[in-house]
Amino acid sequence: MEIKVCKACGFILDTRPNMKSENGICLSCLNKDRKNSIDWKERQKWLTAYIEKTRNRNVEWDCVVGVSGGKDSCAIVKRLFECHGVKKALLVHFCDEFTPSLAGLHNLDNLAKKYNLDLINFRCAPQTFVEETKKSFFEELHPLKWIESQLYSKPLEIAAAFNIPLVFMGENPAFEYGESEECEIFHPASNEKTKVIFMGSIWPYSNIDSLEQAEKMGFKQLSDFDDWQRQGSIDDFTQIDSKGYMIQHWTKFIKFGFQRVSDMACRFVREGKLTKEQALQLIKDSDYICDPLAKKDFCRTIGITVQEFDETVDKFANKDILVKDANGKWRRKDLL
Ligand SMILES: [Zn+2]
Known part of the structure; x- marks a missing residue:
């Protein structure tokens, strides 16, 4: 399977359920322009x-x-x-x-x-x-x-x-x-x-x-406290409420080849804070990372072992787009 990314923001195309694109540009990017025509x-x-x-x-x-x-x-x-x-x-x-x-x-x-x-x-x-x-x-x-x-x-x-x-x-x-x-x-x-x-x-x-x-209003980011130095993420202010919850996002990487880093980096491109090239680099460097604390918290909370976690992940890994690297981590084929 050929892996394509949005020409405007770099987001992986054709894997997110229900996400549309036109001529190689994702609908999120096209919708950014539609926002300008809303009163x-x-x-x-x-x-x-x-x-x-x-x-x-x-x-x-x-x-x-x-x-x-x-x-x-x-x-x-x-x-x-x-x-x-x-x-x-x-x-x-x-x-x-x-x-x-x-x-x-x-x-x-x-x-x-x-x-x-x-x-x-x-x-x-x-x-x-x-x-x-x-x-x-x-x-x-x-x-x-x-x-x-x-x-x-x-x-x-x-x-x-x-x-x-x-x-x-x-x-x-x-x-x-x-x-x-x-x-x-x-x-x-x-x-x-x-x-x-x-x-x-x-x-x-x-x-x-x-x-x-x-x-x-006095909102604080993760970095304002020292209980969680989060990995597999490029920001400290979204989805920060509970630790194990991050596994919901990371499992999307395993099935669809993107998680929070892709979501946020590509949004930052649309919001003018990053270039597409910077976003692709961030995605390559850290979208595959499963936050260790989130994984520990997830397994402990639902009462499963790390081995059961890893075996289930391997079973569902989307092998059309992912491959294991030398360290046993699932990575996107096109970004290795
Ligand atoms: Zn896009």
């Missing part, structure tokens, strides 16, 4: 009016915000309060069973304190988490399939239970990850009673923008 000011005005219109005056909260505590959560909350007239929001956080990072703990605590918000810390049934994670790891090498579905469905269920009309989420993943040309405002799970809105469809989403907003 963001108009969408922002619309949202302020929409919140006012849908506010349920018999309910204490205007909206639910599903929060990880990460930079995007901070940016959403900040804008809802400072730009869109939200008076009270209910934060809903999901903890997985992995070890939280010190930065993640700080950020979640800081987010609630900053605007003095109610926060539900939702812990999904721990034994179910372990069983489901183990099952989808062994059967599909898609370990966090179950918890990710919970992350999407639970904020809606909680909003419905409290009669809260609106739920906010961050970026619109279909648009940002090149599956759709439309930057839809409403999440497809929206229903009559509860609407789910992507803030990334109201304010043009970028990592740098989210980080700037979040840092104004």
